[in-house]
Amino acid sequence: MEVKNNLKELRLEKGVNQTELASLVGVSRQTIHAIEVSKYTPSVELALKISRTLELNVEEIFSLK
């Protein structure tokens, strides 16, 4: 089963750019881009960090296909 996400839409809704989100969660901008285009599935820790930063539940961002 694949993990899909709507990180890009939610990030834009919150008005945060890739670079800002990357620095807030402690990863590179390329990693955020790789997650958004589903080239990389983040670890539980990173997924939780992203959801906490965007003030959302992790299930709102990530779900199983």
Added chain:
Amino acid sequence: MIKSKFLYPTKRNVLIGFILSQLLPLIVLSTVGKLGQWTNWIYFELIIIGNLILWRTKPDDEFDEREIGIVNKWKSRMLDYSSTFILLPIIVLSFKPEIPGWDLFSWSAVPVYIVFVLFSLLAKKELGYFFYEK
């Protein structure tokens, strides 16, 4: 205690490194009187560019989880392939022990270097950047 300082391969640093490294063929070729031979220049340029590709984008502790995964994947491939080039001379020596071993092993250094450069390039392509970005 000496504190190590990592020199990041920013576009500027790589350009400076490339220009400064031109001194190497200039000095070496002028001392052996082969400054005019362009084939030797090409060899040097290939090695200079190869070494610049081998320049790591940042220290280990600055890589995030995705980058560590990519770096480790390509490192293990480098070891796999380069070990083959080390094993080949050993196999050849076991059949033909009269061949000077040093000759064989010195030749295996060339494909090992090519593997390191090529795989570093592929790793950087997968990382998504060739130069250090803040």
